[in-house]
Amino acid sequence: MLWVLAVMVFTLDQLTKTWIVLKLDYPTYWPIEGAITIIDGFFYLVHVGNTGAAWSLFAGQSALLAILAGITLLGIFFWRRHLGLRDRRAQIAFGLLCGGIVGNFFDRILHGHVIDFLDFHFGDYIYPTFNLADAGICVGVLLYLWHSFQEPKAPTVES
Numbered sequence: 001m002l003w004v005l006a007v008m009v010f011t012l013d014q015l016t017k018t019w020i021v022l023k024l025d026y027p028t029y030w031p032i033e034g035a036i037t038i039i040d041g042f043f044y045l046v047h048v049g050n051t052g053a054a055w056s057l058f059a060g061q062s063a064l065l066a067i068l069a070g071i072t073l074l075g076i077f078f079w080r081r082h083l084g085l086r087d088r089r090a091q092i093a094f095g096l097l098c099g100g101i102v103g104n105f106f107d108r109i110l111h112g113h114v115i116d117f118l119d120f121h122f123g124d125y126i127y128p129t130f131n132l133a134d135a136g137i138c139v140g141v142l143l144y145l146w147h148s149f150q151e152p153k154a155p156t157v158e159s
Contacts, residue, residue, distance in 0.1 A: 002080075002091040002098065009099025013132040014106065017115040020047050024117075035119070043120055048129050049113035055128045066108040069101050089147045097140030103133030 024047035028034040036045040052059035076083070076098060085091055107114045116129040 001088065002085060002095045005092060005095025006099040006102065009096055009132070009136040010102045010106070013099065013103035013136070016132055017103075017107065017117070020045065020115060020117040023047075041121060043118075045117050046119045046129060048116050049111065050116050050129075051113045054130075054134065062108045062113055066105055069105040069108070073098060073101055073105070087147065090144060093140045093144035093147060095140070096136040096143065100133040100136030100138075100140065103131070103136070107133075 024036070024045070025034055026047050027049065028047040038044060050056055050059075051062040053065055058065060076094060080094075083090065083094065085094055104114045114131065114133070116131050116134070118131060118135075119129045120127040
């Protein structure tokens with residue numbers, strides 16, 4: 001399940017980014033003409049590049065972040081037996097995480113930056129623009145943390 005979900009997340013991420021690249025000039029920020037309004041005052045589609053990580057941390061370090069992504073993926077692959085991935089929730093979490101990492105890794109190699117396009121506004125606050133790979137990474141990490149803090153199931157004794 002892990003690898004199937006990872007491929008699904010990667011594919012959906014790349015399809016949406018390709019659509020944005022074809023539809024919007026680079027860069028397109030809100031409120032500059034060209035952004036696509038989904039819900040006025042709340043949700044827009046834009047086309048921006050991020051050479052950093054989440055919230056543009058480590059901006060300009062795209063090569064370093066690509067290397068770290070590769071190391072992370074190799075680590076997950078080689079240590080997957082020790083990560084408790086037999087559980088369905090853990091497989092879903094790591095499928096989301098791996099699909100997101102590969103999606104952003106692919107962008108860094110192909111474009112030199114990650115393509116971000118989901119732009120949310122909450123009153124005067126503008127949330128950092130992100131993409132589906134970022135969402136997969138965040139949801140995957142949160143799901144795995146939640147899974148990690150669950151009480152282990154007691155072994156059942158069969159008569």
